[in-house]
Amino acid sequence: MNAEVRISNGAGQIGRDDRKTAEFITSKLKPFKVTRIARDFAFAREILRTVGINQGRPGVAAPNVDNPDHESFFFLDGERHRKRRASVAAYFTPKAVVTRYRPLMDRTMDELIADLQAKGSRVLDEMSLQLASNVAMEIVGLTNSDNRKLTQVIRDLMNSNFFLRMPPFARLLLKPLLMRLYEKRRAKLTMDLYYNHIVPAAEARRKEPKDDVMSHMVKENYSMKAMIIECQTYAGAGVSTTREFIVLAAWQLFDHPDLMKRFLEGDEADQFAILEEILRLDPVANFVYRQSTIDLPSSVSGTPVTEGEVFAINLREVNTDPSVVGECPYQLDPDRPKRMKAAGSWMSFGDGPHRCPGSQVALHESRVFLDRLMRVPGIRMVRKPDMVLSVQTQGYELRGAIVACDKV
Numbered sequence: 001m002n003a004e005v006r007i008s009n010g011a012g013q014i015g016r017d018d019r020k021t022a023e024f025i026t027s028k029l030k031p032f033k034v035t036r037i038a039r040d041f042a043f044a045r046e047i048l049r050t051v052g053i054n055q056g057r058p059g060v061a062a063p064n065v066d067n068p069d070h071e072s073f074f075f076l077d078g079e080r081h082r083k084r085r086a087s088v089a090a091y092f093t094p095k096a097v098v099t100r101y102r103p104l105m106d107r108t109m110d111e112l113i114a115d116l117q118a119k120g121s122r123v124l125d126e127m128s129l130q131l132a133s134n135v136a137m138e139i140v141g142l143t144n145s146d147n148r149k150l151t152q153v154i155r156d157l158m159n160s161n162f163f164l165r166m167p168p169f170a171r172l173l174l175k176p177l178l179m180r181l182y183e184k185r186r187a188k189l190t191m192d193l194y195y196n197h198i199v200p201a202a203e204a205r206r207k208e209p210k211d212d213v214m215s216h217m218v219k220e221n222y223s224m225k226a227m228i229i230e231c232q233t234y235a236g237a238g239v240s241t242t243r244e245f246i247v248l249a250a251w252q253l254f255d256h257p258d259l260m261k262r263f264l265e266g267d268e269a270d271q272f273a274i275l276e277e278i279l280r281l282d283p284v285a286n287f288v289y290r291q292s293t294i295d296l297p298s299s300v301s302g303t304p305v306t307e308g309e310v311f312a313i314n315l316r317e318v319n320t321d322p323s324v325v326g327e328c329p330y331q332l333d334p335d336r337p338k339r340m341k342a343a344g345s346w347m348s349f350g351d352g353p354h355r356c357p358g359s360q361v362a363l364h365e366s367r368v369f370l371d372r373l374m375r376v377p378g379i380r381m382v383r384k385p386d387m388v389l390s391v392q393t394q395g396y397e398l399r400g401a402i403v404a405c406d407k408v
Contacts (some may be wrong), residue, residue, distance in 0.1 A: 004144040008087025020251060021396045022316065022330075024387045031287045031312035032057055036301075041324040041347065047311050049350035052294035053141065055354050057310050063229045067190030070217075074235045081353060088213065091139050092357050097364050101135050105365060108134045109372045117376065118247065125385070126248035129155055129239070133368055135361065136238035140231055141214025144200040153197065154235045157189050158392070190228060198227050202383045203374070237285040240393055241284045242362045246369050247385055247398040248280045252332065253374060254381040259332060264374055269297045271367050273334040276344035283315040283348045287394040318347045332381040 027184040033039060034057065038044040042045040047053055054077040073084035088094060108131050115120045137143060139344035142150060201214045209215040213234065217227050252261040259375070263274050289312055296305035326340050337344035349356035356362070373379060 017329040017330040018252070018256075018332040019330055020248060021282045021387060025178045025286050025316065025396055026387075028389045029286055030049055031314075031394075032053060032289065033310075034289065034312040035309040036311050038301075038313045039321075041318050042348060043299070044313045044315075044318040044394075046296075046300050047290050047348075048288075048295060048354070050294075050352075053292045053305070053311075054078075055290060056290055063225075067223070067226070068183055070220065070222050072230050074233050074237065076132050076355075083316060085353070085357065087216075090211070091213070092361055094360060095310060097361055100140060101361060102364070102368070104134060104138055105131065105368045107149045108366060110143075111249050113372055113376060114404070117408040119134060121382065121402055124250060124381075124401040124403050125243060125247050125399055127371060127373075127403075130366055131243040132239045132246070133235075136242075136363055138235055139213060139238065139361070140234050141212030142197050142201050142206060142231065144204045145150065145197045150197050152194075153189055153193050154239055157186065157193065157232065158236060171252055171283070174400060184368055190232075193231065194224060194228055198231060201226070220308050226339075234311040234354075236392070237356075238361070240366055240390075240397075244284045244287075244393075244396065244398055245279060245362065246366050248282055248284070248306040249275055249366055249370055250373065250403070251381065251398070252278045253370065256332065259334075262334070263370070270369065271346055271371065272332070272363055273337065275333045275363060275366055275370075276346075276348065277332055277336060279348040280319045280325070280336075280344075280346050281332065283319060283395065285393050286316050287312045287314060288350060289313075290357040313347070315347050373403070376405045378404070379397075380404055 038047050052117070059154055063072075073088065076084055112127050112130060116127070121245045130148075130151055130265070132149060132155055137147065137150060137154075174376075198214075202218050205212075205215045207219045210220065213230065217230060222230070253263060259274060263271055264276070276329060289310065291311070292305050292307055292309045294305075295307050298303050310315075322329050323341065324340070325346065336342075345359065349359040380403065381401060382404045383400060383402040385398035388397040388399055
């Protein structure tokens with residue numbers, strides 16, 4: 001947007017509005033039916049951290065698997081969630097990023113940059129998808145099949161928004177037919193994922209276990225259904241959001257040459273600060289949901305929380321709460337966290353026991369991708385992305401941005 005706006009924070013400060021997706025999301029995306037929407041930082045943090053206020057919303061149950069012990073930890077709460085999350089924590093440590101995923105990131109970027117320079121231009125979200133998919137599938141252990149075909153399957157499985165691009169009347173008229181076609185296509189893709197990618201990986205892990213999710217599933221005799229759900233869950237959590245954020249961050253850097261210069265000249269810590277500030281303004285997921293199983297008579301909101309209440313946390317508004325982020329909350333300012341003595345991630349990755357476990361992996365992927373891309377001779381964005389609503393992630397998708405460079 002990059003317009004001058006007056007920020008209503010009690011002091012009348014004026015600053016730029018550097019948000020890219022705010023107007024689109026505000027006009028297009030409404031939360032599911034809830035009791036209350038948390039819009040300020042303190043109340044959102046209370047909701048996300050309080051034991052007994054659980055993940056999700058009514059009517060959205062965890063996928064049913066034959067063995068409760070095989071449920072994905074993403075869908076659990078309480079002690080079961082804590083134990084299951086602890087069992088996979090090693091996949092997301094700084095050591096794992098450096099020793100396991102960084103070499104893969106570098107190899108993938110070598111291929112992507114070489115292809116970009118040979119062709120002279122590429123669709124940016126296709127490049128970011130390949131990196132995000134390669135890293136996520138390394139974590140899962142889907143490494144015994146064609147990774148490009150696997151990326152295509154993951155992309156198509158996540159594409160749940162095709163009919164949102166149609167005019168509303170046509171969408172309403174054709175919805176039953178479109179949904180049948182979508183379900184048929186999704187079933188075909190799911191079988192492709194299982195037989196052509198999960199099965200080869202599982203067979204390889206039976207012979208030679210590794211330190212990955214697939215080896216754990218094989219050891220615990222996960223069913224076909226449980227394996228599919230776990231792989232799709234990691235794909236949704238680890239691929240789609242990183243894919244979008246890389247495009248968003250590139251867009252901001254191209255539009256702010258001073259910020260790009262600082263990014264390229266800065267050390268790793270400064271690059272992370274820039275990326276987290278970009279994400280603060282345009283979090284990929286706009287709403288996360290919680291439902292209370294307890295009464296909380298004394299709440300920072302000033303209104304008691306009661307059992308059965310359902311909350312939507314508006315991460316976009318929480319991340320721009322002037323009482324926490326300070327003056328000019330819509331303006332890019334990588335030095336903001338130091339000035340406010342706060343963590344630079346704010347609420348972009350959630351908070352509490354369900355805070356995104358892969359946040360460090362995602363930030364490292366984004367940093368490596370953008371650092372390599374922005375150093376390519378002649379690099380420029382020749383087409384900005386189209387914004388597409390994502391009901392699945394409760395946020396945005398960015399499609400069709402094209403970057404060009406000097407051909408080699």
